[in-house]
Amino acid sequence: MVQIEQLAARTPAVSVDELLKGFYPSPRFGQVSFASYRPDPNQPSQTAAVKALEAFAGGVGAGDGDGLFKKLFTKKVATRAGIYLDGGFGVGKTHLLASLWHAAPGPKAFGTFVEYTNLVGALSFRKTVEALSHYKLVCIDEFELDDPGDTVLMSRLMRELADAGVKLAATSNTLPGSLGDGRFAAVDFAREIQVLADQFDVIRIDGEDFRHRGLPDAPAPLKNSQLAAQMRAEFDGKTVAEDEFSSLIGHLAGVHPSRYRQLIDGIDGVVWRNVETITEQAVALRFVVLADRLYDKDVPILASGVPFDKLFTDEMMHGGYTKKYFRAVSRLTALAREGQNHEPS
Template sequence: MPTIEHLSERTPNVSPEQLLDGFEPSYRFGEVSFDNYIPDPQQPSQAAAVQRMREFAASIGGASGGGFLGRLFGGGPRKAKAGLYLDGGFGVGKTHLLASLWHAAPGPKAFGTFVEYTNLVGALSFRKTVDVLKGYKLVCIDEFELDDPGDTVLMSRLMRELSDAGVRLVATSNTLPGALGEGRFAATDFKREIQVLADQFDVIRVDGEDYRHRGLADAPAPLPDDRIEAYAEERFPDRTLAVDDFGGLTRHLQRIHPSRYRQLIDGIDVLVLHRVETITEQSLALRFVVLADRLYDRDVPIVSSGVPFDELFTQEMMGGGYMKKYFRAVSRLTSLARNAQLDEPVA
């Protein structure tokens, strides 16, 4: 018989040391490499990106180039920028490439999502975070996005100081660095900070369609609510199931900082969600995006009732400033639902 738990009853405590220990690729990217990234033959930019990242990995550990301020104000020809920026839609393999770089590069090194770095600053303080990370050879930032003015100023300062210390920086995003923040806040008021970020990267474009759904059938329909627990117990015997009401779980997410979501689902093999509803509050929607990322990191299958995941966010959200975040979450949740009901591997 499976073990039953409830995420809504978990309140994880995470120390700063535990946060730092977690700055490495997640379980699903724990053994990826450039060799097992499969470029789409119809998208030559993907193979080009692999080659560029291989070359970048080989360059880490050599001369730093004098840091950001030296490159900006120093004499002579401008040297190479501090880092690379992988720009492309969701599901084209940017995180796979970033994790492959992390595995190939010498240490010390850090790998985390954008929100995990901002959470680290909140836990350690800005100065302590700089002091820790400036001793690293490489800092990888996945899912880079600027959601508010405070993050813009914070990440501008952090990356400028790391770059000036000779740290190599590589980021992935669905938005070009010069367009970060557009549609979310008065980005024009922070043009200088955004430009500082953009100036530190050479952009690599990764084109393609979402690999999670290339040639695959549509997501399965949600199950009847009175069947999902029995279905999950039969489908996943001897596993640990988190069984939660969607409303209760979303209320609980609002009481827990997103930096703790990784620990919130620790040890959970399958998520069973009763009565999924469309989320209408943006702050909650953004928290659920973080939860979706952490579930996807751990390959946690999802069995659910209620609305399908392509109706999880409102049409206004799917067409607004955070649309790329929401599309990514729908893509990942759909992959996890396919795994649970169609026995397909999580893509």
């Protein structure tokens, strides 16, 4: 028997302490390591990235014994504070970043770019700096800068953490010096981008999307009449969130994205009826965050309506946020494939 709930009926509340305690890799990457990463033998940059990160992990916390006096009055050597993994979708950047987090000594933090901006919103900028400056390592996944306000915010945060001796590691699909390229022309914005780029050594990871490497095409959307039987076949004895897609979209507007992790807490699968193409940018960006959280927790999806490669408009897929949308489609497609492993009886 399947226990059915609705995401549209959930309104999670999250305290500041819960936000701070949540900065660790998601269950999908909870047990990963450098050894469990599977480099493509045809892509030597992947093996090189593993070696570089292993060396970087060995340097995290290396200067802890210097003492406060020496840190304050000894001239700092002009070395970069962090490492930056650039590459396409599904080449294992998050796997490697989480492996670094697991290998490095604590205290340490791991979160997405959005989760850090949400933390600043909850704590204030100064308190966020105070909280994170005691860490040895701060990992930022999907470091995608889509508006100048967030760029200034995160650039300041990175500079202050680097000055405090915190090691930084980040992933993105865009090189640091190219973040925001072609989107904003303001002189101040360009200056912030350059300062940010100077904080990182860049490692390029090439390869094809492992989520679809050697796998069949994503399953076609189901018919509404097929959903109940497929849900019983896939999720017998589990808890499933079943929502009309339009109702879910409307509900997400009233739930802050920082709470999406709690929104899907305890859910083993999701079923969406009548998926439609999202036409509003703000709605689409919220849905990208939900897709990331579902992927983090490896929640299979059953859906009717349009296929996920039609979830966003052509303008969105080729606009300023194109990498976000392609990542979401890639992840949703992987989860849809996981949602159809059994034949209904």
